[in-house]
Amino acid sequence: MGTQERKLREREAREALFLDTAERMIAENGFMKLQMGPLAAACDYATGTLYQHFQSKEDLLLAMTSREFEVHLDFFRKVERWQGGTPRERMIAIAVAELEFARRHPQHMKLKHYVLTEAVWEQTSEARRTEALACSGPMSEIVNRIVRDAVEAGDLDTRGLSLTATSLGPWSLCEGMTALGQVQGLMEALQIADSERLLFRHLQTLLNGMGWQPLVELSDDGETAALVSRIRKEVFDISRP
Amino acid sequence: MGTQERKLREREAREALFLDTAERMIAENGFMKLQMGPLAAACDYATGTLYQHFQSKEDLLLAMTSREFEVHLDFFRKVERWQGGTPRERMIAIAVAELEFARRHPQHMKLKHYVLTEAVWEQTSEARRTEALACSGPMSEIVNRIVRDAVEAGDLDTRGLSLTATSLGPWSLCEGMTALGQVQGLMEALQIADSERLLFRHLQTLLNGMGWQPLVELSDDGETAALVSRIRKEVFDISRP
DNA sequence: CCGAAAAATGAATCAGGTTCAAAATTCGAC
């Protein structure tokens, strides 16, 4: 019986239509302006139909972030494909990937930040939450492989920590710095001019602290800056100042 | 003319009443359940009066977080008063203060997280935003003094970074880890059992990377765990496992 | 082709933040 399958396919296609359209509307007006009625109308469906797919508006927003994750993951995969550096350099490249993703998809960073708020999170369906959390798996696998490569190359000793626990350090640092950077006006108030450069500096510091070889001389930001710009060019095909 | 002053005083008293009451209502039902009408009613004022103080609900929420900051700051001051450790240990104590604050005021951590969302932030008044950002000043001064003490004691060389830029590393790490920890289910998904212990581990790693003396042996979490529990007892008057 | 079951519809409902015209109060002047 192909009927069931067809229905399922149609349902998925429609869900994709909703999400594609929402994507476009968000790109135009920001996610705060997204409205359920107009979204449904823009897809030539009734509002109620939208609610056959998404338990609530928050649920839809979470679905959006889970979906964007594929794009985000691609940034990580580019790092994985890149073989032009040491494991340590590839770890730095992961951070560059984060920044690059944030630069190219600012709306999505904001949306993600918003959705991870408990207030929003708890308005979503169990199923979507599970789906969203599952995203962390492939991401951390890529990072874990980098850590493992370093260990196998003898560059790093995790000293009892699992691969994931090890990579959670750099991840948190990156996450925290970008979160603080998102707060409008905070860096200015702290008189921090270049938070991006500072992130890499602290990242290198952390990796040094782990004893991740080859150690980097911290007094000289230039070396790291050069590395970052090399990564931008070789991995993300961009030349920026 | 004392009339003006009295009015001003009464106005401030009323604002405090609103915030106190909101505080209580949030403690009871969480901030998502807070409603403007019922809040005004609970204070025996009309809804409109509430709007003489707060531009919007988001503005009120931001005011709440700015206010709680005094409590938060007190946690930092306790660390400052504590003279039972090296500068490095006091830096760790700052992280303990963060965790302790989060443990005792979970609603406020969630509220803060929510308010710092761009979507919410932009609904607030310029004045409140300025006030909120001003909070970061006294906090970072306390941390800066710890860093400076370390430098003066010859324990640390910031290698060209300002005090604030230096402390932004540990701060980001702490912020990032707690932010990730807030996401329900993420740590479970990553099979991280004890994210708190991990935070301290990475923090020590970062400080080691900075060359902050005396260096700590990372293989042995026990030493750090003992320190943390000593800080909890001496600074925050708690004994926990 | 029938009728039961499933799906779609969109107007009505509901929630709750915000406004604003009317009522009440304050305050200085006489």
Add this chain to the structure above:
DNA sequence: GTCGAATTTTGAACCTGATTCATTTTTCGG
């Protein structure tokens, strides 16, 4: 004391926008 302009308070009405659900339409096996 009291008058009236200015200020403040009031709270019902308004408005936006998410969500629901009674009704209509479509689907599909027999």
